[in-house]
Amino acid sequence: MPGTAPSTLTVAVVGATGAVGRTMTQVLLEKRFPMTSLRLLASERSAGKSVAVPGWGDITVELATPDAFEGIDIALFSAGGGTSKELAPEAAGRGCTVIDNSSAWRMEPGIPLVVSQVNPDDLEAHEGIIANPNCSTMQLMPPMMALRDAVGIERMVVDTYQAVSGTGHKAIVELEEQVRAHAEGRPKVANVYPYPIGFNALPHIDVFLDNGYTKEEWKVVTESRKILHLPDLRVSCTAVRVPVFMSHSEAVHVETTAPITPDRARALFAAVPGVVVMDDPTNKVYPLAEQAAGSDLVFVGRVRQDPSIPDERGLAFWVVSDNLRKGAASNAVEIAEVLVERGWVASASRRGVGAGAGGRSGA
């Protein structure tokens, strides 16, 4: 029993002045998201500032308080885990549907964790809060879905080459400053990262867990399982920050259940909406971080049989995507689009779907 989309939609971006928040606003406009009102919310540090939004004039940033969510239909949050933990339930309680880019709610049972073209049906049961996956996990999911559906997946090993923009605007500024320092023969100063990211590879993203993995690496493990509905999927990951401004690259090594050839894998990948196969290496065609920047697509290349897995059950490939767009803002907007299309903007309970109906729809 689908609900109905409001005829007028008020959308808010929370954390509107950050790197992801700004991209969220930009993507809402690019995609001509059917909103009749756009509000920008942020913390005290940014509230009161004026932001020029093409076609919408100057919008004054409002303070993100619980009551600010009155009358908002959909809020895209990118304001950090603490803010999400506090304000997302307040917003949901006021009838607002939250699409949250922080890690606060992702692994919470009953909260849908959604990649728009992978598990949109999971959105049906939402109770007002929907989680947007981590950028490193996000871009992996469309190709992994294709393999899961066609041949099954047993294990994936993923090593990442992550852009500084994932840390936020301040990290972009830090790398820019280190580049200038290097060019001018001055020492590089690190504030955002524990060591200079300029001309270095830092195997340290987010905090370390007791098992020796970083939280960033462990997100790839646990979020992949939840999104793919494969609770026992075996995953190992090393997450590494590299001196790249935009787009994450990932080296992936997959063990499948049934045999698969690179040709078939390329065809499967190319059939996934939002995935582009760039794979003609002898003609220097493979995905690159700088080329992927600004796109909402996931680029896959370097597809090859991994001979270290017997019986043609091994594949290696290379996945690149803009971490601020598909890895964050664009997927959040795509989730909002699915909600509107399917009439799921109101939460499942308000739509009359039983509160115990969590999980996938009957589809």
Add this chain to the structure above:
Amino acid sequence: MPGTAPSTLTVAVVGATGAVGRTMTQVLLEKRFPMTSLRLLASERSAGKSVAVPGWGDITVELATPDAFEGIDIALFSAGGGTSKELAPEAAGRGCTVIDNSSAWRMEPGIPLVVSQVNPDDLEAHEGIIANPNCSTMQLMPPMMALRDAVGIERMVVDTYQAVSGTGHKAIVELEEQVRAHAEGRPKVANVYPYPIGFNALPHIDVFLDNGYTKEEWKVVTESRKILHLPDLRVSCTAVRVPVFMSHSEAVHVETTAPITPDRARALFAAVPGVVVMDDPTNKVYPLAEQAAGSDLVFVGRVRQDPSIPDERGLAFWVVSDNLRKGAASNAVEIAEVLVERGWVASASRRGVGAGAGGRSGA
């Protein structure tokens, strides 16, 4: 029956003006290699130039011709595969022992391919040409040897983060120029690499093979098997160039035959000569490319159980080493040191070891 080392040793560096060749000369001096004469050889482009060598005055670079090797006991080659293919047999035929850094001889049956602390006994059977492994393979071998000996190894997945210095001096200049261009707002120009390496991650090192792997990736597969004496070792690799000047970093995921804990692995790694364990991540202690530059050591950290392999048979870790030193020049000099210590400077046939005695010594 060990031979005897000459009381006077003449050493030559071939390709003496290149990035690795210069480092070879530097390492020979640092290690106080017991040579009584040092000669620098190169192609026509560099012959006749004068190189200031601390303690040895100015040395004029000689043209590398077959006859130039008369009277040379040990020649360290880093002059490209074509030169090695042509001149190494000429040198060996004149009684010179060649330690070659190119890929020309590495996989040739009967040619020892040696990491100094991993398989030095393989040197005994040399017939005048010894191969120095590829930099990406080199730094992996000391920790992998420790695992092989203690618990056996079944499979390794390796993704690399490789410095531009591996391509040579011209690539260092190219990245420097791209950094300046970026700092000054000019477009980045790529000549050495197919795309700008500045602020990008290029999954393309050396040429592509028919199986979709690059030659660089495939070297890790085949050289590891030869060095470790594990012809059936299962290996997958993605080799990636990153905007780092010095030192290669590698994310490694290993499946062992018997169980192993991270604590035991750290103890095993630390016991290997030339390996340093830097592994206290909560205190921000892990190997970094910039910190490893200039050292002959292999740094290992981020050691953790890989839960995607059952029964504690999985390990993940991070290996960093200076690609010009341990990855090339220092290992070549270390091989020369073993040859001198063990009296194996002359080839096996001249030492009276049967020509059919290839492979390991009885040890």
